[in-house]
Amino acid sequence: MSDASMWAMTLMGLYTAGRQAGHDAADQWARTSLGRRVLTRRGPNRSTGIGGQLVPYLGGTGGWVTGETYQAAAGSGQPSWDDLTDIQRDEALGAYIDGFDDGVHERSPVHLAAATPTLPWRMLPHLHPERLRVGAAGVFAGSWSWRTCPFGTRRIPAGFVGTQRELRLDGRAVFACTRQVAEAIVADQHRLRVFWRDELLNLGIRPQACAEAVDRLPTMRFDGDLLVVDKTGVSGGPDTTRRIAPDDDGEYVVMGGAWNWRAVDPHDCDRIVGEVPAPGDQQRFVPLPHAPGMQVPHDRFRLSMLSRWPARGGTAYVAALLLDGQRIGTVGDDATGAGHELLMSDAAGTAAWSAYVAASRHDGRRVDQQMLATAVAVEAAMGNTLLRLVDDAGTTLALRPIPAPVSGRDLEQALTAPPAGGRWRIWTGHAWDTLPDLSPTKRW
Numbered sequence: 164m165s166d167a168s169m170w171a172m173t174l175m176g177l178y179t180a181g182r183q184a185g186h187d188a189a190d191q192w193a194r195t196s197l198g199r200r201v202l203t204r205r206g207p208n209r210s211t212g213i214g215g216q217l218v219p220y221l222g223g224t225g226g227w228v229t230g231e232t233y234q235a236a237a238g239s240g241q242p243s244w245d246d247l248t249d250i251q252r253d254e255a256l257g258a259y260i261d262g263f264d265d266g267v268h269e270r271s272p273v274h275l276a277a278a279t280p281t282l283p284w285r286m287l288p289h290l291h292p293e294r295l296r297v298g299a300a301g302v303f304a305g306s307w308s309w310r311t312c313p314f315g316t317r318r319i320p321a322g323f324v325g326t327q328r329e330l331r332l333d334g335r336a337v338f339a340c341t342r343q344v345a346e347a348i349v350a351d352q353h354r355l356r357v358f359w360r361d362e363l364l365n366l367g368i369r370p371q372a373c374a375e376a377v378d379r380l381p382t383m384r385f386d387g388d389l390l391v392v393d394k395t396g397v398s399g400g401p402d403t404t405r406r407i408a409p410d411d412d413g414e415y416v417v418m419g420g421a422w423n424w425r426a427v428d429p430h431d432c433d434r435i436v437g438e439v440p441a442p443g444d445q446q447r448f449v450p451l452p453h454a455p456g457m458q459v460p461h462d463r464f465r466l467s468m469l470s471r472w473p474a475r476g477g478t479a480y481v482a483a484l485l486l487d488g489q490r491i492g493t494v495g496d497d498a499t500g501a502g503h504e505l506l507m508s509d510a511a512g513t514a515a516w517s518a519y520v521a522a523s524r525h526d527g528r529r530v531d532q533q534m535l536a537t538a539v540a541v542e543a544a545m546g547n548t549l550l551r552l553v554d555d556a557g558t559t560l561a562l563r564p565i566p567a568p569v570s571g572r573d574l575e576q577a578l579t580a581p582p583a584g585g586r587w588r589i590w591t592g593h594a595w596d597t598l599p600d601l602s603p604t605k606r607w
Contacts, residue, residue, distance in 0.1 A: 169240065185266020189271050288442075292428060298326065298446055298450055301324075303322065307423075321434050323348055326338060326447050337424070340417065341413065341415075356380050356382075392406075412524070457525050463487050480495065550590075551595060
């Protein structure tokens with residue numbers, strides 16, 4: 164065998180030895196507390212990244228050639244390490260280091276695959292914040308939750324599954340969650356208090372001062388079915404205790420709008436609390452844009468206007484109720500204040516509508532058929548605008564479609580004197596604007 168062939172075999176032996184050393188180094192890393200911590204914080208889509216980060220991190224654990232390593236790989240008949248030329252030493256080092264790097268890349272996904280089956284991350288691309296809509300399930304965390312972890316990454320200890328009820332203009336999310344998830348949020352707030360106390364103690368701050376600082380964080384607890392949030396230490400003022408009751412589905416809106424909750428990428432969470440929906444099942448309700456707070460299970464029902472005419476109390480109309488494009492009933496309102504009347508065509512349509520009513524909610528509460536028919540009647544205003552009478556709680560008392568563009572005479576015919584505490588709002592095409600309180604002498 165020629166010297167060139169012998170040297171090629173030596174380099175192959177060095178590569179194989181380096182590859183095994185890479186496997187061993189990755190195995191040892193996975194057994195350490197650091198390795199276990201990082202492996203349980205990564206999703207499958209990060210596996211290549213872990214291998215790339217481990218190569219430089221593990222470089223000092225065996226990613227070089229010693230005289231003993233070279234001799235074991237070269238065997239007899241090859242010159243000693245000291246007798247090699249500079250070019251041969253560089254080739255030997257390159258072969259071993261290439262094998263070591265490949266070994267780390269091969270082995271780290273193996274540990275990752277063993278660590279992730281118990282985690283739900285494999286199923287969660289459909290819960291990414293960019294795909295989240297009002298009425299859909301997502302994973303939420305407070306802006307205060309992020310922690311800096313190994314490799315300089317930022318992680319969230321716990322994300323909470325909930326249904327997004329509202330998205331504020333500043334990005335804050337209002338979501339509803341189950342009792343189980345709400346209890347986990349309470350436990351996480353307690354963990355947060357302990358974390359900050361320990362951080363302050365580690366900085367050398369006196370225990371009494373640490374306790375006083377932590378007491379300025381809100382406290383959370385359950386009192387029966389009520390979630391009690393005490394922010395006395397935060398504001399120092401009266402009436403700082405808030406009691407959050409569950410809605411009709413037993414779900415809680417935990418400080419929605421008051422705290423800086425955000426929808427987060429599930430892959431950024433160490434663990435996820437709550438039942439994760441399967442792909443395609445994340446949309447739990449559909450909001451009705453013209454009836455704030457109204458949530459319906461689907462958008463398969465539609466109204467098709469058949470006729471409308473001016474009446475003393477506003478605009479009367481008759482419309483066909485459609486399910487998946489098929490007529491199943493008729494809706495009418497004579498604008499006398501008696502409300503909407505619904506006539507169903509067959510038993511199947513009646514059952515579908517009853518299920519629709521049973522699953523619909525207004526601000527988390529069940530609705531009756533009359534209230535829902537009023538909300539769905541908004542669809543009858545296509546090509547028109549709407550007037551909406553609301554009370555102090557924001558509950559819709561009446562809806563009046565009027566022709567667009569709106570004239571003063573149209574408003575005069577449609578508006579009636581609101582009850583005490585009520586006010587009329589008009590749909591501008593983008594938002595509800597409150598109309599001025601017009602007394603009879605101020606009418607057009």
